[in-house]
Amino acid sequence: MPIRCTTDARLALLLLFALLASAVARAQAPPPTAVPPPDLAFIDTGIENASPLWYERGDDGAYRVHLLYDHERDSPNRAAGHIHFRMVGRPGAPITLEFVNLDNVWNGQPGSVAGELKTVALSADGTTWTTVPTDTLPGNRIRVTVTMPAGGVLHLARMQPYRLSDLDRLVAKARASAHAEVTTIGATVQGRPLEIIRIGRGDEPRRVFLRARAHPWESGSSWVMQGLVERLLGDDAEAARWRGQFTVYVLPMANKDGVARGGTRFNVNGKDLNRNWDRPVDQALVPENAALERWLEGMIAGGRKPDLAIELHNDGRGLLHLSRPPVPGLDEHLARMARLEAILRERTWFTEGHTEGAFRNSGTLGDGWLERYGIDALVHELNANRVEGRKAFTSAALWQEYGAALPAVFEVYFRDR
Structure with a gap:
């Protein structure tokens, strides 16, 4: 008797044969070729102190990194130069x-910025950094070729970063020291506390004030400040001698908001903290400077006016900026600054020199504090690319070495005053 298949049975057999044929085909096919991971999978700007940017891959295979500008309030001034991000990609x-x-x-x-952006710093772990040179291209462009390390992660920065978390550790160390006092003098636009670290009792015959990081990208200035503070907190006889001769007041990070958001130059209200010191500070727009102005005027009222004020910055030259406002005793001031420079050359790796002629940069802290308060003040730029006195690229270690040498400079500077 013939076997009769229903329509459903025939469909089931056809499906079974199709599945078997597909399985045989798969078994005979060559294994699929693995797709290699991309050379650069991602640029991460979510890390602390990262620079805001966007990027794209060009036809030549290079990744074009577009830095985003800070803008100054009511001004054509703009700035982009802070570089700090993390790359993820294929090892090697x-x-x-x-x-x-x-x-x-x-x-x-x-x-x-292209003319002075001659180096960048690299790190596989965000802790140990190496500085390498860049290449200058036509059209104000800078190129650098790097190799992704074995872990597939590489940090890149303009200079070794100094972040809010680094400052927090330094402030905590100062608070715990018997040789220092930390005073909060005010807050930034976004409410971050502004601390001044005093090292010494405060009644020593001479006083030095230093400020760093008015411009957020200039991390070398913060490393110098850290080297200075840590050296003066030492328990050795030399540090004790210095603390008995002069008091040092340090504002280690003036523009905390800018550092936190990865800015280049201005505070979050679009103001430059190293400008407009030739007039009373606007509390609403620049609370960072207003807090410092109140502190300074309180010091002066209490008979403790600083004898020397140094505003630390980074740029591509590294000169001492000696402003020349029309004030009584300008020649004597410049003679004291020449003496300071000579001591820096003798006691540190400083070699770059100072601004010449009738240089004046109105409104900087160095200019304004000299003009308004009669304080020997200057802006000390530090070359962001190279330490010529050490014939080496910059590094946090060399910045801290410079800061640690400054107490000996102050000792000699004040010796005959």
């Missing part, structure tokens, strides 16, 4: 980065 892959948007405007005049 060469990555070429091209930095653009480097056409800044300073004091109303067009300029470019």
Whole structure:
């Protein structure tokens, strides 16, 4: 008797044969080729102190990193130069980065960061850093080619970063020391506390004030300050001698908000903290400077006016900026600054020199404190790329070495005053 298949049975058999044929085909096919991971999978700007940016891959395979500008309030001035991010990619892959948007405007005049962006710092773990040179291209562009390390992660920065968390550790160390006192003098626009670290009793015959990080990208200035503070907190006889000769007041990070958001130059209200010191400070727009102004005027009222004030910065030259406002005793001030420079050359790796001629940069702390308060004040730029006195690229270690040498400079400077 013939076997009769229903329609459903025939469909089931056809499906079974199709599945068997598919299984045989898969078994005979070559294994799929694994797709290699991309050379650069991602640029991470979510890390602490990261610079705001966007990026794209060009036709030549280079990744173009577009830095975003800070803008100054009611001014054409703009700034982009802070670089700090984390890359994730294929271990061993060469990555070429091209930095653009480097056409800044300073004091109303067009300029470019490209001419002074000669190095960047690299780290596989965000802790140990190496500085390498960059290449300058036409059109105010900078290129650098790096190799992704074995872990597939590489940090890149303009200089070794100094973040809020680094400052918190330094302030905690000062608070715990019997040789220091930490005073909160005010707050930033966004409410972050502004601390001054005093080292010494406060009744010593001479006083030095130093401020760092008015411009957020200039991390070398913070490393110098850390080296100074840690040296003066030492329990050795030399540090004790210095603490008995002069008091040091340190404001180690003036623009905390800017550092936190990865800014380059201005506070969050679009104001430059190293400008407008030739007039009373606007509390609403620049609370960071208003707090410092109140502190300074309180010091003066109490008979403790600083004998020397140094505003620390980074740039591509590293000069001492000696402003020349029309004030009584200007020649004597410049003679004291020449003496300070000579001691710096003798006791530290400083070699760069100072501004010449009738240089004046109105409104800087160095200019304004001299003009308004009669304080021997200057802006000390530090070369962001190279320590010529050590024939080496910059590093946190060399910045801290410089800071640790400053107490000996102050000792000699005050000896005959």
